[in-house]
Each structure stands twice: as structure tokens, then as C-alpha cells.
Amino acid sequence: MRMKEMARRSGVHERSLRYYEQQGLLSPERLPSGYREYSEADLETVRRIRCLLTAGLSTAVIAQVLPCIRDDDGRLAPTCPNLVGQLRTERERMTREIDALRTSRSLLDTVLDAAPRDVLSRAG
DNA sequence: TTTCTTACA
DNA sequence: TGTAAGTA
Numbered sequence: 001m002r003m004k005e006m007a008r009r010s011g012v013h014e015r016s017l018r019y020y021e022q023q024g025l026l027s028p029e030r031l032p033s034g035y036r037e038y039s040e041a042d043l044e045t046v047r048r049i050r051c052l053l054t055a056g057l058s059t060a061v062i063a064q065v066l067p068c069i070r071d072d073d074g075r076l077a078p079t080c081p082n083l084v085g086q087l088r089t090e091r092e093r094m095t096r097e098i099d100a101l102r103t104s105r106s107l108l109d110t111v112l113d114a115a116p117r118d119v120l121s122r123a124g
Numbered sequence: 125t126t127t128c129t130t131a132c133a
Numbered sequence: 134t135g136t137a138a139g140t141a
Binding site: 013015016019033034 | 134135136141
Binding site: 004033035036 | 126127128129
């Protein structure tokens with residue numbers, strides 16, 4: 001299938017599909033015209049990519065993860081031992097980000113708590 | 125008409 | 134990420 005159908009079937013914008021390819025996540029065939037020709041396997045790959053992006057992984061990490069993952073009726077499972085370690089590392093990174101955001105929110109709360117009543121009454 | 129690449133905001 | 138230009 002070509003770009004338009006792939007975008008429709010996968011629910012991913014054409015722009016994003018080209019971006020995934022640019023990042024090495026996808027490599028559809030090329031027609032003599034230069035047009036991309038996507039396979040059903042590519043469609044599955046895109047579904048996995050979306051799943052992994054939702055899991056908060058970067059495209060760089062996903063590029064490494066994709067060849068090392070199995071798909072049990074829609075549920076992704078790692079098939080390489082080293083991948084498990086890498087995913088744990090990603091999880092730790094997320095935890096640090098969450099902690100950083102908690103700190104930011106706490107500081108913001110402090111600022112908001114300092115707002116005078118007259119200002120609060122006129123605020124949205 | 126559709127898709128391509130490249131480039132800029 | 135969205136969009137526009139200029140092609141094949």
C-alpha cells in the first residue's frame with residue numbers, strides 16, 4: 001500500500017511516517033517512481049512504534065528495541081536479555097523525570113500560595 | 125492527483 | 134509538528 005492508505009490504516013500522519021523512516025524505525029520498499037510501498041508487516045511495525053512511543057521511549061531507543069521484541073496478540077514482550085536491562089534503565093530515567101516534575105510543581109505551588117486575595121479574586 | 129524532498133517557523 | 138515550494 002502507498003502512503004495515503006498507510007496513514008489511514010495506521011492512524012499515523014504521513015508526516016510522522018516519513019519521520020519514523022528518517023529515524024530508522026521503518027524501511028518500506030520503494031517503487032520505481034520513488035513512492036513508498038508499505039507492507040502489512042510495516043503496518044504492524046507502526047503499531048509497535050506507537051505503543052513504544054506511548055510508553056515514553058525515544059525514537060532512538062525504539063530503533064534498538066524493535067528488532068528485539070515479540071508481539072503476543074498485541075502485547076509487546078522483550079526477547080533479548082540485554083533489552084530488559086535497557087528498558088529498566090529507561091524506567092529509571094522516567095522516575096527521575098517524574099521526581100523533577102514533582103519538585104517543579106511543588107515550587108509552583110509555593111508561588112501560587114503567596115498570591116494575595118485581591119489577585120486571586122480577579123484570576124481565572 | 126499523489127507523493128517526493130527540502131526547508132523554515 | 135505543520136506547512137509550503139517545486140518535482141516526477
